Amino acid sequence: MILGLSPLSNFTNFLNLAGGINSFGTVQVNAFGGSTALPTFSDRFGKIPNPNPILLGADGRIPHPVFLLPQSYSFSVYDPSGNLLASYGPIHPNQSLALEPVGSGCGWSPIGNGQTFYDLSGQIAAGGSLSTYLAGTSTPYQTWSNTSGSSLNPAVIPILKTGIINSPGIWIPNGVLVKFILKNVAGQTIFTADCVGGFQYGAKVPKGAFGQAAYGTVPFSTTRSISI
Numbered sequence: 001m002i003l004g005l006s007p008l009s010n011f012t013n014f015l016n017l018a019g020g021i022n023s024f025g026t027v028q029v030n031a032f033g034g035s036t037a038l039p040t041f042s043d044r045f046g047k048i049p050n051p052n053p054i055l056l057g058a059d060g061r062i063p064h065p066v067f068l069l070p071q072s073y074s075f076s077v078y079d080p081s082g083n084l085l086a087s088y089g090p091i092h093p094n095q096s097l098a099l100e101p102v103g104s105g106c107g108w109s110p111i112g113n114g115q116t117f118y119d120l121s122g123q124i125a126a127g128g129s130l131s132t133y134l135a136g137t138s139t140p141y142q143t144w145s146n147t148s149g150s151s152l153n154p155a156v157i158p159i160l161k162t163g164i165i166n167s168p169g170i171w172i173p174n175g176v177l178v179k180f181i182l183k184n185v186a187g188q189t190i191f192t193a194d195c196v197g198g199f200q201y202g203a204k205v206p207k208g209a210f211g212q213a214a215y216g217t218v219p220f221s222t223t224r225s226i227s228i
Contacts, residue, residue, distance in 0.1 A: 003044050003067035004093020014060045014077050017085060021060035025079045026053040032072035032090040041067045053078070068093035106144055107198020109170035111180050116163040119184045124163035127185035131156045132170075135177035135195045143178065144171040172198035 014022040029052050031038045040050045042064040050066060057063045074089030117125040132155055134141045140155035145168050158166040159182075172178055176198075182191040 003041060003046050003069060005044070006040065006066040006068050006073075006091060006093065008075055008088055008091055014056060014085070016079050017083075021058075022056060022077065022079055022085065023058045023060055025056045025060070025077060025085070027056065027062065028053040028076040028078065030074050030076070032074045038071060038073055039069070040073075043067065106147055106149065106171040106173045109143065109172050109178075109196065109198055111193060111196055112157070112165050112167075112170040115165075117159055117165075117182055117190070118163065119190055124161070125159050125182065125184050125190065126161040126163060128159040128190070129156050129183050130159060130165055131181045131183070133179040133181070135179050137179070141176075141178055144173065145169060147171055149173065172196070174198065 014025060014027070016022045016025070029038055029040055029050075030036055037052050039052065040054075042048045042050050044065075044067050046067070046069070050064060054062050054066075068091070070093060072090040072092060074087060075091060076084060077086045077088075078084055112130055117128065117130070119125045119128070132141050132143050132153070133139055142152040142155050145151045145153045149171075151168075153167050153170060157170075160166050177195045178197075179194040180192070180196055181189060183189055
């Protein structure tokens, strides 16, 4: 059985409540909806188990890949003193991320591909939008909708009634980092993630990719629903 890559953690610089990097904090991984520990693995064949809880590095990142079984997970993030900072779930494995080939000149975005978006009340974010900008700026940026770059996504990608993007996919050119802002149908910001880079299985993930989510956009004490 080939496992799927976790959409959360592999690209995340986890933050503390002050908005700084959560250096040497921990991530407890459980089955969603309970307190039963659920294993993760650092290889996609499930041969190398990760510790649980997982110790973050000085940069606030998990220092190894995280692959998931075909189950629903929850991730609970703690600071070095054991204070709970955030809870995320349900989180499901993303097979597309696990199998993305290397060397195409771009990477598969960890945000938007195969993902069902929800609003802050837990309802599907139908009619909302996913906007893309150059990382750290308010400059709109059009991602690729295919691996060749011959077709571009609009800088504001509509969210369908099913909660998925109205696009064949989101690819990010190598060397480019992007900021994503998800909004509901009323134009309210649900989620912001900055410094997101494309991912290619077997390649080095850009440092800071899918990290440094804008603190305060969604309180980190709020459980977010991510479905992939």
